[in-house]
Amino acid sequence: MTKNWSTENLPDLTGxxxxxxxxxxxxxxSAARALAEKGAHVVLAVRDRAKGEAAAATIDGSTEVRALDLADLASVRAFAEGWSGDIDLLINNAGVMLVPQRATADGFEMQLGTNHLGHFALTNLLLPHVTGRVVVVASGAHWRGKIDFDDLNRTKRYSSAGAYAQSKLANLLFVRELRRRLTEVDSPVLVTAAHPGWAATNLQGHTERPLLHAFMAVGNKLFAQHADAGALPTLYAATADLASGDYIGPKGIGEMRGAPALAKRSKAAHDQALATRLWAESERLTGVTFPLNATA
Known part of the structure; x- marks a missing residue:
């Protein structure tokens, strides 16, 4: 890996x-801006179109904004049904963190529904269009995650931190099983994962818990790296010469900050049986299945 890798190392993405x-x-x-500056046509898939348009106006390059609410499977299906043409990079970045207990439009716990199930459905629905790579943004919080199949939606005992960690472990298990399935059908599509370390973003500001929000705000100022630095692992996972299934994060102490490097993952994130079981349950919950067949 290139020492001190930065956006200057991104390849030409024209076309x-x-x-x-x-x-x-x-x-x-930050990732969208860097990709557009290297020539990519970037589709900002966002819940709030007005905010998406405002963001696109700050990007120097080719962009468009499309509505996508990952907490609503009808919106996910509408996005996929409205798509035509190839997708070279699908970056599953959106997420919610440490929010109070609530359900998605389909009745899923909000963090699991948005961070995992929404992206699970989106990826499988778009996969016939993907020609290059799928990147899933996970988190170091996955180390504390446990997939509770008896109560995936955390209705019996809700902890915002526990639900978030479960959703982030689900991200990495999704990558594992998607890689296996792509390999099984001889697909050229790669799937990689990334985590930003501690990056100062507004994700921490959506907890709706004043004390936690204040703690996060102080932490962002004292310890976090800028969002542009936090996006580097995602950009590396999207464009570098990697093996399918690789997981990228900051190389500094505790993987909190620094240039992109291979990241460590928990024992649970390596569990193929767990990944296979979660995939089957995700198919059942979303009604979306793996769309590719083996090549002749």
Whole structure:
């Protein structure tokens, strides 16, 4: 890996199309801006079109804004049904973190529904269009995650931190099983994962818990790296010469900040049986299945 890798190391992306979910702010916006500056046509897939348009206006390059609410499977299906043409990069970046207990439009716990199930459905629905790579943005919080199949929606005992960690572990298990399935059908599509370390974004400001919000705000000022730096692992995972399934994060102490490097993942994130079981449950919950068949 290139020492001190930066956006200067990004390849020419002229003629490529990238879809970035949650690209109106934070590392999603930083990634979208960097990809567009290298020539990619970047689709900002966002819940709030007005915010998406405002974000797109700050990007120097080719962009468009499309509505996508990952907490509503009808919106996910509408986005996919409205798509035509190839997708060189699908970057599953959007997410919510440490929010109070609430449900998505389809009755899923909000963090699991948005961070995992929404992207699970979106990826499978768009996969016939993907020609290059799928990138899933996970988190170091996955180390504390546990997939509770008896209560995936955390209705019996809700912890915002526990639900978030479960959703981030689900991200990495999704990558594992998607890689296996793509390999099984001889697909040229790669799937990689990334995490930003501690990056100062507005994600922490959506907790709706004043004390936690204040703590996050202080932490952002004292310890976090800028969103542009936090986006580097995502950009590296999207464009560098990697093996399918690789996981990228900052190389500094505790993987909190620094240039992109291979990241560590928990024992649970390596569990193939767990990944296979979660995939089956995700198919059942979303009604979306893997769309590719083996090549002749």
């Amino acid at each position: 490529r199309t990238a879809v970035v979910t949650g690209a109106n702010s934070g590392i999603g916006l």
